[in-house]
């Protein structure tokens with residue numbers, strides 16, 4: 001179950017994804033409708049468009065700084081509460097799409113990974129297709145404390161999650177569609193199984209499987225999945241696609257893909273958990289850009305002003321002090337509200353807890369010391385770049401040492417390599433990411449705007465996708 005939130009305004013950053021910011025395509029005073037594109041990528045850039053999830057008038061466009069330090073232009077829209085939407089937001093019917101058309105729709109719908117760093121989904125699909133993956137993995141694990149937004153997406157819209165996954169699996173040419181879920185999530189597992197039964201006749205070329213994982217944090221990060229499913233320890237810069245012939249997507253991202261493919265709905269809203277040890281569990285369906293303060297207002301049980309409000313999960317998220325001007329972005333799965341507990345800070349007592357809990361088998365205290373002394377090369381040799389920024393070491397440390405921040409920022413270059421591999425892939429002949437332009441996004445983004453221009457994709461076998469469309473979801 002989730003609550004629907006209709007905020008008084010939204011603040012839409014032009015950069016909520018990996019890549020360069022989109023450019024505002026509206027100006028102060030303009031009227032916008034639900035689903036309208038308000039930010040378009042500059043031609044030739046690695047980016048995604050931005051759409052409005054409310055109707056109303058643009059009040060201002062200015063640079064804002066997000067809690068993660070990113071400086072980005074942002075479009076603020078005041079909600080007229082009329083919920084006027086674009087005529088183009090309506091179910092498609094009986095369409096047969098080529099793989100490149102389906103990926104083009106996902107690209108123009110502004111979809112990026114909703115579970116983490118916001119990698120543009122179309123780019124990742126194209127890389128998977130180029131690498132000829134056979135396994136399409138759907139991450140339904142959501143192991144972060146207090147986060148249940150993905151699980152709610154599966155419970156409420158299982159057919160959207162499974163259909164989106166199946167359509168994308170077919171678009172990349174995979175033969176198996178595998179859902180990864182915790183063994184304790186019986187309700188969601190049942191929902192997925194029932195949905196697979198309903199739709200599998202429409203995807204006869206795909207094998208479906210559900211893989212059960214142990215309930216623990218962290219789970220679902222691609223390097224952990226590579227180890228768990230394929231027994232491979234991926235080195236820095238190695239991709240799941242190349243090394244395991246598999247690609248991994250978040251289940252909420254798959255829901256968004258089916259909304260785009262089935263109903264022509266761009267990425268303009270998402271489910272966000274608002275919970276923590278100072279708040280009962282809430283899940284809210286909100287337009288992207290909703291100020292965090294409006295979520296907190298709707299979570300009636302949050303009363304204590306001394307609680308910490310964290311943008312993201314309580315282990316790796318960032319504490320915010322200005323919830324009124326901090327928006328929910330495409331990658332925000334949870335706002336954590338946790339009690340302020342002052343941990344006594346002491347030097348390391350060498351208890352070894354940080355090493356015991358590290359999912360990448362690192363010695364965080366050793367690496368932390370090396371980095372403190374400027375011994376970067378030694379830290380790298382100790383495996384520091386393998387850190388996945390899960391936050392576990394800082395969480396368990398009885399000495400209150402914030403190990404994660406310095407280790408994870410040192411390891412951050414690894415994630416830049418991951419993004420760069422997508423850019424390299426684009427350079428190897430994938431022109432479609434460069435084909436953004438004012439004419440190909442937003443309201444003008446009709447199916448016929450996507451001819452099969454992608455040579456590499458269209459020459460593949462199984463290029464044609466006939467998508468079944470069900471109409472059971474309110475826009």
Ligand code: SF4
Pocket residue numbers: 354357358359360361362364386387388389390391392393394403404407408
């Ligand atoms: S944050 Fe700490 S526990 Fe997590 S992977 Fe990095 S070093 Fe290991």
Ligand code: SF4
Pocket residue numbers: 347348349350351352353354355364365393396397398399400401403
């Ligand atoms: S958990 Fe903290 S105190 Fe224990 S070894 Fe690691 S850094 Fe030292």
